[in-house]
Amino acid sequence: MIALLILLLAAGQVAPLDSGVPALAPPPAPPGAVRAFDTPNDAGKSINVRWSAADKLAETWLVERTEPDSVKVIASNKPGEMSYLDEDVRDGIPYAYRVAAVTAADTVWSEPSPAVTSSPQFFNLSRINILIAMAIFFVLVIYYIETAKKGKNLFVRRIAGLDAVEEAVGRATEMGKPIVYVPGLGSVADIATIASLNILGEVAKKTAQYDSALLVPNRDPIVYTVAREIVKESYTKAGRPDAFKPDSVFFVTSEQFAFAAAVDGLMVREKPATNFFLGMFWAESLVLAETGAQTGAIQIAGTDSVFQLPFFITACDYTLIGEELYAASAYLSREPLLLGSLKGQDYGKMVILLTLVIGSALLLLSRLPALGFFSHVLGFFSTR
Amino acid sequence: MKFFEYLLKIDRRIIYIVMGVLVIIPLVKPLGLGVSSGPRAKTLFDAVDSIPAGKTLLLSVDFDPSSMPELYPMLAALMRHAFAKDVKVLLCGLWVTGAGLADKAVTEIPPEYGKKYGDDVVYLGWKAGIDAVILGMGENIRNVFPTDYYGHPLESLAMMQSVQRLRDIPMAVAISAGTPGYTDWLNFAQSRYGLKLGAGVTAVSAADAYPYLQTGQLTGLLAGMKGGAEYEVLIQKNEYSKAYMPAVAAMDSQSLAHVVILLLVIIGNVAYFATRKRGA
């Protein structure tokens, strides 16, 4: 209503009500390029309205929506905001939008935009980059698992910590002292625990051959049962089923620090030649590594917990860092499933590195005038 | 060399006593070493400061009592900052053991600024199912939290009328001691709903947050007790709060403790290499 009154005043050149009003400012130009489109990649029921300011005079923008049975002003925006997301619309109904530039004296409406209907989309185009990345990686992992299954020999490089295993078991036999192998505090579902149990099998084979004592304290009841099976199997495979002592693999307790204290007591009493700490560890890693270092044993540790690795690296002689632990179990067990997925991940990393290098080169080249379009490379990697 | 051998054989309980005494002294008699202010804390402070009055700051309490000394001062400082700016505060949590801490903050801090529960501050409580909770809140907060922690239906709370889902919230700060924590808010809220996200973390997980700061996914970071102390100093300097600053008081002990650890490592290595060269 007020808008109408102002219009009359301006149009009718009626003397202004109060003479204090300065000469009427020129009416603002109508907003240009009013565009309304269905919001892409969404669940429908939302329309995007965009417009541009023809001049700087407008103090607020009024957005009006016309639908088959009603006309309503649905928003008033500050000068800077030249877009509006209309989310109380129903799919399939045509809507038209008009935008007005409003100043103290005038309200000037733009041309109505062509009718538009909102609708949900079935595929979110902005996530195409994630789909491509997933596809590449899945192909790599599955391909290498299949080749591994066909028995093709897949090379895995030697890992520093593993050379020490041979030497460590030999040293234990010379000194006639036991080896303590802690398969971590994790459960069977943790990748690090599975990797550690695979390595335990190989270490057990060696202790069988060299006939040196092996002690395996456990914190998780299920890991304990699996570990005992693995050691028993390794002793039979090494042709020394009689040498296997069932109580050499034992369950201690499930409480974290009680377990650490018990293993410390074991290490101080038995004075082992070599300690293995391979698997999932938490804050108690410090307690184990420190006491082990005190007893003078060679210590080989390995975990994928980034928080505990610093303590193992400084307190132990050899440390398998994160993925080296998984690679070690694949290397030792030669199990096709582990080898295949390890190779898949390796080449997945290479794809990432290659993309990073090529992408960076293109982006840097995009500074040259002719190759400006390369800058879209960065856009391709944006995520919404 | 006898001396070094003796050094190596020291009983660890002596080290414990030395450590304990050196940490307690500054608490009882502060040394006044002061607190330096880092850029990360300032970025978060400026972001929270720019929230218009009447809008809502979301604080996710994702830590438990064992990380209270590092993270509770941050929660308190952020709430004081918001209340001083008449910004409403909405709390929720992904850790079951964090529920009690959020409740403690909601009962103790609002009265300092005369803020009323329901109008200026609401605590939604804790819910299991990490990504389910965040994504649920993105679509509609009522799906995940039909009632708040105290059992009031959300419709009955004045403040909740203007807050239906994450898009209505300009900024959130995830105060997390690990997982679930700020990485989940990154995965499921920041990128999906474009929510501006700050983080308050324990010192141990601070180093891992840097990549997310560099990509701009995180707007500012408070790291450990030092981060809490920095924020406390910032809100005090801007007269947003005159309350006691626990984190700042503890920084002197922290400094001394670090020096002790470094000296122990140095002495230990000197003794180790001295005996090893002779003994090798």
Add this chain to the structure above:
Amino acid sequence: MKRTIPLAIVLIMGITMMVQFFVPHPVSVGFYDLTTKWIRIVGAFALVLGTGSFIMFHSDKVRRRRQGWYYSIVSLIALVVTAVIGLGWGIRPGSILQNVIYASVLVPLNATMFAILAFYMASAAYRAFRARTREAALLLVAAFVVMLGMVPVGAAIWGKLPELAEWVLSVPNMAAKRAIIFGVALGGIATSLKVILGIERGWLGGGKQ
């Protein structure tokens, strides 16, 4: 039957949730909301599993009078008393569960359990942290810089130390952490993929069928 159906469920749920990520259609969003509610419910029942094995472990220890069995009685009583108070008088603030059990029992025990680690840190720093190898030496130097740079006393020793600590954190540390994030992410994705495709069957818990 006992293996194929669970493997089928894992495959179907995995694939549908991956596809759902790319479909913004309301049906897909609705499906997502529904399944997230179910996950929360099923997750709560998993807790029952944990409680069951806890009770069996400790009551077995008491029945067999194994070494330290009286401590297991303490655990069982603590569980029953806390659960009864919690379920009976509610978890609202001011309830016995929150004011008494949470604030004066759970908080001190939990916090102190971590606080004693600071003492272990001190004794390990003295007795175990050696610059044995080139890598360990590098690690200790970086640790020195960060530890001193992060506290006011560091700035007192050398003005530029906080700046150097900030550089260590935002350049080398950030590069290393990013490389680790790529590795861990691919590792996690590969494992999740093997679970969905039924290649990784550890979770089935072995067994003959």
Add this chain to the structure above:
Amino acid sequence: MHVSTDILTWTAVILTLGIFSFLWKDNPFYKFCEHLFVGVSLGYFISLTWYNAVYPDLFRPLFVQPLSEVSLGNKLLLIIPLLLGLCYFCRFIPRVSWLVRFPMAFVLGWGAGVTIPAVFQTSIIKQMQGTFLTPGIFARWDVFLWAIVSFVGVICSVFYFFFSREHKGALKLASETGIVFLMVGFGASFGYTVMARMSLLIGRFQFLLRDWLGMIR
């Protein structure tokens, strides 16, 4: 200095000293506190899970709310997660213990299906976007230098974890540089872990000195 007389503070103090006593020697007082801790935390978790998840999401809509509030269709739908959840109980019945695989399959499948795209989005695509060298690095000499150093650091650190070829020649140089970056990264984590543990210890002493002995403000 006035010692607090509140029974609850004293309980907390006794339990705190109980756990600290483990530093001197493993003793019955410590064992009591530890077993108490395990029992109480499980009981607490059960109570919260019931009131925050099981009751509002399952029990109330299924059994308490009348048909007017929750339609029959929705009630029947809720039967599915209920049955799945009940399968967890079968773990203790030997003959049907394989039934526990159904809820596990549902949770594992859903989790894997949700995690894979989310991890690709945040940990791979987004991190790659942050690692690219963009024209912006030419802004200042130090920005340029550190951008190159970081970029090389990421590439070499990833090469350290490359297992498909022996580390010889160029690959050896790359993995050697990579290990330097990794060690500095672990040094930073080490420094922060020390800081974290010290803060916790200081927090406990603040509790003892302030709430118990009233020696500090």
